[in-house]
Amino acid sequence: MYLLELGGEDDAFAAREAISAATGVRRIAPGLAVANAVNPERVRGLAYTHRASDLLGRTDADLESARVLLETAPIDREGSVAVRATDVHGSTGVSTERAERELGSILVNRGFTVDLDDPDHVLRAAFSEGPLEGGGELEADEETGDLFAAAGAEKDSLEESVSVCALGWLAAESVRDFGDRAPTDKPFFQPGSMDPLLARAAANIAGARPGATILDPMCGTGGGLVEAGLVGADVVGTDAQEKMVRGARENLEHFLDPETPSPTGVARGGWAVARGDGTRLPLAEDAVDGVVFDAPYGRQSKIETHRLEDLVAGALEEARRVAPRAVMIADRSWASEARNAGWGLEAAFERRVHRSLTRYVLVLERREPST
Ligand SMILES: C[S@@+](CC[C@H](N)C(=O)[O-])C[C@H]1O[C@@H](n2cnc3c(N)ncnc32)[C@H](O)[C@@H]1O
Incomplete structure (x- = not known):
């Protein structure tokens, strides 16, 4: 043990x-x-x-x-x-x-x-x-998908x-080199980039490892892709904005250079980034092993042609089509949208970033339709 x-x-x-x-x-x-x-x-x-x-x-x-x-x-x-x-x-x-x-x-x-x-x-x-304690773990209401703090029968024993x-x-x-990849120190930086620690954890939970392929359909600066690639996964990214596609490529080139020895001891994964709409991915069913993404926060990210709700719902449906598992980070729960898109909520966590910003992390497993 x-x-x-x-x-x-x-x-x-x-x-x-x-x-x-x-x-x-x-x-x-x-x-x-x-x-x-x-x-x-x-x-x-x-x-x-x-x-x-x-x-x-x-x-x-x-x-x-x-x-x-x-x-x-x-x-x-x-x-x-x-x-x-x-x-x-x-x-x-x-x-x-x-x-x-x-x-x-x-x-x-x-x-x-x-x-x-x-x-x-x-x-x-x-x-x-x-x-x-239960920590930031959340449970979802069966009917509505609303999230609330994990509680109930287990709580008393957990609190002993x-x-x-x-x-x-x-x-x-573990290799503690996350400070080298602070978003502001990356070759390409935009506000709203994923913190490397959270991105690494999300990538790991989504199944990033040598031999696996991980997709971020709204990759932004590529924060999630970099972390998945550093633990050996091949990574694929799309973003609606050309500027982000170029920037993500710059970051991936920098951090996933196959010539640089890897601190974790595994070969870095290969990568590809293209301009694309996360609600209409140019990928076949089950094309990847896992999806990791942080949904636009409405105020920060430019949302091309979609209402935020439709964008998130569409992205969740597409993610389910191309992968059996996804980890989604967002500034609100989106649990009922995930459920409506055919995902089962395996786990959910609330992470307080600072007083006015909470991030939700949803761990989603594809639910097969009941026949
Ligand atoms: C919160 S940011 C992602 C940040 C990213 N994880 C990072 O580390 O930089 C959301 C991204 O979604 C992109 N986006 C918005 N609508 C999109 C769509 N329909 N398809 C693909 N990407 C989209 C935005 O351009 C933005 O880069």
């Missing part, structure tokens, strides 16, 4: 993304999840998981319990070690320095040498306390406070 250290402010969303790199993901404490198996190459490309470690065991979030766990846990490794501890969100008050020292000396007693600079193995010790210390041998870390 593996320990996942989650990042960002919404554990439910982070756990949803982690499913693209792991099986049996379940949250165990604020900022922490466990998984049955992980794909280390895919973990390197996750936005909201920082690390995956081979779980040694878990106990309560205090140093004494952690010590007992480490003294008794079976260890099948040898060589040099370093212990790295974290107190998630400062929730436990455990001194990470002391934890590293004390757990390190237990490992020395068990025959290891300590090498802080270049250890053969890193032992992660994660301490976390607090309620396992938990206290966890998890120990594990570091197995894979």
Whole structure:
């Protein structure tokens, strides 16, 4: 079993993304999840998981319990070690320095040498306390498709406070290079570009990986396509505006250059961008594996020839025709439009960007018509 250290402010969303790199993901404490198996190459490309470690065991979030766990846990490794501890969100008050020292000396007693600079193995010790909240996860009304905060029967048990210390041998870390792709630093920038972290998570959830093809039918500056391409997917984009098509090509050329070594270790995907209408895509049925897009926000994006509602409804229908799965980001829910377009709502998340801006992330699975 593996320990996942989650990042960002919404554990439910982070756990949803982690499913693209792991099986049996379940949250165990604020900022922490466990998984049955992980794909280390895919973990390197996750936005909201920082690390995956081979779980040694878990106990309560205090140093004494952690010590007992480490003294008794079976260890099948040898060589040099370093212990790295974290107190998630400062929730436990455990001194990470002391934890590293004390757990390190237990490992020395068990025959290891300590090498802080270049250890053969890193032992992660994660301490976390607090309620396992639903986070920004939303549920949809069966009839109307309206979204509301995930609640109900599960909520009481989810809100119970938990206290966890998890120990594990570091197995894979995600590459934290998102700062290099801040929208304003890209060769082509326009307001409304996707934040690279959110875009990466959306791409991963939509199925971006080597061998898959991901479409953004309203690609704008190509923020979603760049992130999908960096984890190895081939990417296809369309946009109604020629300026955006040219700009997206500039960004993709820059970030998906096949000659540049890839930080995640996978070859960058190929790409193509053309001018096109997202409501009438020049693609065959099932042409791609997944769609990722952020719908125009009405005020920012130029909407060519469509009312916003018709545009979104049309784009959702087309997306369903060409792909079995889509991740849509928007400034409002659009859940009933998605349902009307034949999508099932697999999950929905609310992400507060700042006080007056909330983004909705809808994870959509094609619903087959009932016969
Ligand atoms: C919110 S922006 C997308 C931003 C993009 N994800 C990025 O990272 O830059 C929406 C885009 O939809 C495009 N658009 C509007 N109507 C369209 C249509 N009918 N077909 C295709 N693209 C359209 C706009 O030109 C705009 O670039």
